Amino acid sequence: MSGRTFARLRPERTCVGCRERAAKTDLLRIVVVGDNCVPDDRGTLPGRGAYVHPALVCLDLAVRRRAFLRAFKVKGPLDAAGVRRHMQDAQEAAQTAP
Template structure:
C-alpha cells in the first residue's frame, strides 16, 4: 500500500471577510478592474483574485477591515458596489 487515497482533493481558499477556509467552489472570486472590485464567478478574469463567501456578512466584514485592497495588492480604497449588487442578487434580497 502506498498510502494514497483515491478521493479527489478540492482546492481551498480563505475568505477575506470571515477568514475561514472553504472549498474554492463555495467562494466567489473577485478581481480589481479600474479601481473597482468586480465579481468573477467563472474565475476567468485576468489579474490577482481575492475570495469571499457570497454573503453580505462576509462582504461587510471584508470592507470594514479593508481586506480587498490588501488582498488584491492595490493602493487606496476600491469601489465594491458592483460586488454588493451581485451578492444581493445571488441571495435574493
C-alpha cells in the same frame, strides 16, 4: 496499502472576510477593474483574485477590515458596490426559485 487516498482533493482558498478556509467552488472570486471590485463567477477574468463567501456578512467584514486593499496590493479606496449588488441579486434569485 500505499497510504494513498482515492478521494479527489479540492482546491481550497481563504475568505478575505471571515478568514475561514473553504473549497474554491464555494467562494466567489473578486478581481479589480480600475478602482472597482468586480465579481468573477466563472473565474476567468485576468489579474489577482481574492475570494469571499457569497454572503453579505463576509463582504461587509472584508470591506471593514480593508482586506481587499491588502489582497490586491493597491493603495486607495476600492468600490465594492458591484459585488454587493451581485450578491443581493443572487440571494433574491435563490429566494424566488421553487
